Amino acid sequence: MSDYNFAYLDEQTKRMIRRAILKGLAIPGYQVPFASREMPMPYGWGTGGVQVSAAVLTPDDTFKVIDQGADDTTNAVSIRRFFEKTAGVAVTEATAEASVIQTRHRIPEEVLRADQILVYQVPIPEPLRFLEPSEVETRKMHSLEEYGLMHVKLYEDISQHGAIATSYAYPVKVEGRYVMDPSPIPKFDNPKLEMAAIQLFGAGREQRIYAVPPYAKVVSLDFEDFPFEASKADHACDLCGAEDSYLDELIVDDAGGRLFMCSDTDYCSTRRKAGHVGAQGVPLGEDAA
Amino acid sequence: MTPLLQVENIAKFYGARVGCKDVSFDLFPGEVMGIVGESGSGKSTLLNCLAGHLTPDAGAVRFDTKTDGLRDTVTMREPERRMLGRTDWAFVHQHARDGLRMNVSAGGNVGERLMAVGARHYGQIRDTATDWLGRVEIAADRIDDRPTAFSGGMQQRLQIARNLVTGPRLVFMDEPTGGLDVSVQARLLDLLRGLVREMGLSAIIVTHDLAVVRLLADRLMVMKDGHVVETGLTDQVLDDPQHAYTQLLVSSVLQV
Ligand SMILES: Nc1ncnc2c1ncn2[C@@H]1O[C@H](COP(=O)(O)OP(=O)(O)O)[C@@H](O)[C@H]1O
Ligand SMILES: [Mg+2]
Numbered sequence: 265m266s267d268y269n270f271a272y273l274d275e276q277t278k279r280m281i282r283r284a285i286l287k288g289l290a291i292p293g294y295q296v297p298f299a300s301r302e303m304p305m306p307y308g309w310g311t312g313g314v315q316v317s318a319a320v321l322t323p324d325d326t327f328k329v330i331d332q333g334a335d336d337t338t339n340a341v342s343i344r345r346f347f348e349k350t351a352g353v354a355v356t357e358a359t360a361e362a363s364v365i366q367t368r369h370r371i372p373e374e375v376l377r378a379d380q381i382l383v384y385q386v387p388i389p390e391p392l393r394f395l396e397p398s399e400v401e402t403r404k405m406h407s408l409e410e411y412g413l414m415h416v417k418l419y420e421d422i423s424q425h426g427a428i429a430t431s432y433a434y435p436v437k438v439e440g441r442y443v444m445d446p447s448p449i450p451k452f453d454n455p456k457l458e459m460a461a462i463q464l465f466g467a468g469r470e471q472r473i474y475a476v477p478p479y480a481k482v483v484s485l486d487f488e489d490f491p492f493e494a495s496k497a498d499h500a501c502d503l504c505g506a507e508d509s510y511l512d513e514l515i516v517d518d519a520g521g522r523l524f525m526c527s528d529t530d531y532c533s534t535r536r537k538a539g540h541v542g543a544q545g546v547p548l549g550e551d552a553a
Numbered sequence: 554m555t556p557l558l559q560v561e562n563i564a565k566f567y568g569a570r571v572g573c574k575d576v577s578f579d580l581f582p583g584e585v586m587g588i589v590g591e592s593g594s595g596k597s598t599l600l601n602c603l604a605g606h607l608t609p610d611a612g613a614v615r616f617d618t619k620t621d622g623l624r625d626t627v628t629m630r631e632p633e634r635r636m637l638g639r640t641d642w643a644f645v646h647q648h649a650r651d652g653l654r655m656n657v658s659a660g661g662n663v664g665e666r667l668m669a670v671g672a673r674h675y676g677q678i679r680d681t682a683t684d685w686l687g688r689v690e691i692a693a694d695r696i697d698d699r700p701t702a703f704s705g706g707m708q709q710r711l712q713i714a715r716n717l718v719t720g721p722r723l724v725f726m727d728e729p730t731g732g733l734d735v736s737v738q739a740r741l742l743d744l745l746r747g748l749v750r751e752m753g754l755s756a757i758i759v760t761h762d763l764a765v766v767r768l769l770a771d772r773l774m775v776m777k778d779g780h781v782v783e784t785g786l787t788d789q790v791l792d793d794p795q796h797a798y799t800q801l802l803v804s805s806v807l808q809v
Pocket of ligand 1: 567570571572573590591592593594595596597598599
């Protein structure tokens with residue numbers, strides 16, 4: 265590991281990123297431009313999140329990476345290995361043991377604490393992009409708080425689908441000021457955005473960092489007659505029986521048999537270790553999964 | 554009576570070229586002012602200076618704001634000016650695509666200004682949009698169609714609905730009937746005249762088409778090379794033009 269500076273990036277770059285992070289924390293939800301560096305992985309693989317993680321990691325940290333809630337996907341494994349190698353930090357799959365968690369598309373089910381940092385990988389940081397292609401104009405809209413367009417998007421949703429069909433990257437307003445894209449987490453996770461941990465968002469290709477400080481007020485946009493709902497599949501986890509977790513749906517056989525299981529693999533296995541069993545589950549250790 | 558808009562010595566240059574110069578006039582509530590002149594005479598430049606889209610190089614544009622009376626919109630802070638732009642003012646562009654969101658449904662287009670000023674009840678927004686589509690003669694069942702599926706005349710009527718839905722106190726229009734077929738123009742003019750009368754609109758309409766001002770405008774301003782060469786009541790100016798250029802303009806129309 266001595267071939268690399270600690271956590272790959274040079275100290276000057278990390279300082280630059282930390283300044284952007286501090287500014288982001290000081291102005292919750294505001295997109296801070298930063299000079300994104302080339303990382304030894306392609307855009308779309310979380311280069312923004314990786315740079316933020318590199319800037320906040322210390323040798324004492326314990327690092328966890330999840331992709332859609334799972335620790336064992338290619339993307340999660342390669343980012344975890346990257347920091348094991350370049351920073352020599354301890355790694356874990358246990359949410360409670362991690363001090364820094366990098367995530368793509370999920371917030372862990374387990375309630376995060378004040379001594380933890382959650383780092384999101386963000387593909388498109390601009391929530392207004394869908395309707396306004398001009399960057400100059402969207403920046404102006406943010407600075408003047410002209411957010412009518414966000415509701416036009418939700419209006420279009422209802423007029424086409426009879427309900428707000430946006431189920432990922434559901435827009436929120438932070439501390440009553442900036443409208444923010446919470447990254448493509450399911451809207452089920454939106455209520456969890458008000459939490460004790462520090463939340464940092466990194467977009468590599470678009471060169472933006474933004475943040476939600478601990479316990480900041482985060483409100484999901486909606487209409488009076490179509491209020492926001494944090495929905496999930498109306499089912500319990502078939503493996504651990506959890507009724508409060510976000511579920512992935514799997515087709516398990518040619519007959520269309522389905523299996524619902526926690527998308528948060530650590531949450532699921534922790535529950536199973538504690539003896540919880542779902543409708544199609546067997547106690548841990550007796551199956552191949 | 555306080556004028557709704559007080560324009561004083563507005564000038565706008567493009568480098569050495571004059572866009573418009575020395576333009577002054579008052580517009581009173583309920584009045585429709587027509588601005589005519591040949592292509593390149595400075596009509597659009599002037600209108601854009603008045604509506605805050607261009608910053609004039611000289612002069613003042615005072616608008617009778619609801620809270621503070623006459624305020625110069627040129628020196629006003631941008632947030633305030635943009636707020637006027639989506640509440641008290643409306644702007645109808647010549648090309649509907651400049652004034653509409655082409656990838657948003659007709660209902661969303663009409664509802665945008667309502668949502669921009671805080672409407673948060675979907676059902677009410679939709680009811681208001683349906684009502685306005687009716688007022689501009691667009692069938693209610695087209696509410697979820699995008700403007701790309703509309704004819705040119707329909708797009709222009711949609712743009713008008715989208716602008717008038719919040720009851721603006723001053724409407725700017727730049728060649729609202731330009732580029733449309735003659736029969737479509739006639740229908741749009743009829744509609745506009747109805748709305749102007751019914752709502753008591755105050756408006757400034759730029760056009761090179763004298764038939765448009767004859768039908769809509771109370772007063773007329775004739776522009777040439779960036780300058781105003783003649784002003785007066787519409788009928789007076791058209792029936793008894795004083796300036797040689799206006800005489801030419803009127804006679805060339807009669808020849809057509
Ligand atoms: N963006 C621009 N840059 C340079 N010259 C311009 C620009 N816009 C307009 N002009 C010039 O200013 C004059 C007035 O133009 P314009 O206001 O568009 O007239 P009108 O609307 O009456 O046709 C013309 O000479 C035109 O060529
Ligand atoms: Mg013009």
